Amino acid sequence: MRDVGEHRGVWVFSENRDLMLELLGKGSELANKLRAELAAVLLGCNVKSWAKELIGYGANKVYVVDHPLLKAFRAEPYASALTHLAQQYKPEVLLIGSTKRGKELASRVATRLETGCVPDCIQLGVDEKGELWMSRVVYGGNAIATEVCRTKPQIATVPPRVFEKPEYKEGEGEVIEAQFKLEEPRTEVVEVKEIEAARVKIEEARVVVAGGRGVQKKEDFQILEELAQVLGGQVGYTRPLAEDRKWFTEWIGLSGHKVKPALYIACGISGVIQHIAGIRDSQIIVGINEDPEAPIFEVADYRVVGDLYEVVPALSAALKKLLTGG
């Protein structure tokens, strides 16, 4: 028998509802293999009504901490609620949604519980000895590291859209309400500026047409926009355009948005590993670059050596013709 001490059960938590459901999907598979229960942690204010739905998505138990201090996500009260729960009910595995807030929370909770945390897992499993293993991208996208955690709970953070949301089924489960004295937040939110909705959704676009250093002027993105429009997709950028040229405030890559569209068209993108790490899971990658040695071609399904200023408009025209049957 594997030694888990008194720690039992797989727990999932995310402040992001879609991600919480994705975690329940993966968590259920892990719980089966570990022959343990699956529990969701629900933190918030007046959120109890959501517990039933979480049970429908696979949770055997839902731990609820309902408290006014948990109304909006703040590091201190959330970390104290999750830590108290984990100390009282002792899960073996804790999966936390890897949003920026979730990562901050996971690091704080792992430190309070004096345990390890494997961040941004793209795969998780249980080996023949019943040990949890966790895989993540390291070295700027050059390698995948598989890690284990020898302390309990074993904490992993999981990014959005890595795992599928499970099917909803009416089911039975237990709801456990807990009350703790929570820490007050020690930071104050002064202002919140929403980022344009269209920009937020690049992860969900089926087609992404992205431009890199090969695009000479910001206005020239018009030709990429046109191609994106023909394909019903969105335009993306590389980090140098955002950070060096200051044209945009976000980018696709390891440190920015990670995308996995059905089609990714890289226009004038050399393809440094940090960028590749953000597009690796795309179904089909097309590379358009003047330099035949550009590393983007190493990961491209279709390689076009040529000037994007000629190829992209011609491609838009050709696709338009084929797609509209003209």
Place this chain on the structure above:
Amino acid sequence: MPKIVVCMKQALDVAEIKIDSATRRPITAGVPRKISDFDKNALEEAIKLKERLGAEVSVVTVGPEEARMALREALAMGADRAYLLSDSAFEGSDTLTISYILSEAIKKLGGFDLILCGEASIDSFSAQVGPRLAERLNIPQITYVRKLSLDGDTVVAERSLEDCYETMKAKTPVLITVTREINEPRIPSLMAIMKASKKEITVWNAEQLKVPNEKVGEAGSAVRIIEVVAPKVERKRIVIKAETVKELAETLAKAIIKEGVVGR
């Protein structure tokens, strides 16, 4: 005068990592190390605050003797003091133990108003050391900061989240992690490099930091790495060529449509 501590990592220069084609393992031996990019932004921000408010800037790093190079560079950029936390017992540390070593060193430094870290390191990219350190020092943190100001004991920081920019306010002491957007790190002048070469680097080992061996390095770490391999790349690598751009575009358009990834 505000006291600022900058935590730096001398990270593997990931752009220089090659993959062994037989084993698919990354070859890290001989790969040069450099100050992790985001940490340079943290240092630049500290120096800017120093220029504006007359702060005292200390840089701290955990690493082998070779990490002195990174500290020299930090001194040349404008840091006042440099601390190398170095001991063979620290080898194989994970974020749990690195944050512990840093927290003990920072306590030994005496008081501080601000701790600045990069949002993550370029080689490991875990983004954990900052928040873990804040937790160990029992101070608030603001992560992913793209704009920062310090006025007396009040920090105002704008952080970049997935769906919004959130402006936060906190009282010092506070820990901040910064993004690359926040500034453009300076390149030190030859003169500054010369001057920095004469500055002292303080080295502290496990004993001086009073950290027990079982709580640091591999012995104290929770996470064990089982395997590191390059991801499999299975791409078609089809070269599209044609006499004219028009023909090329048509061939590519047909190929894309045939993949069934767009349109009808």
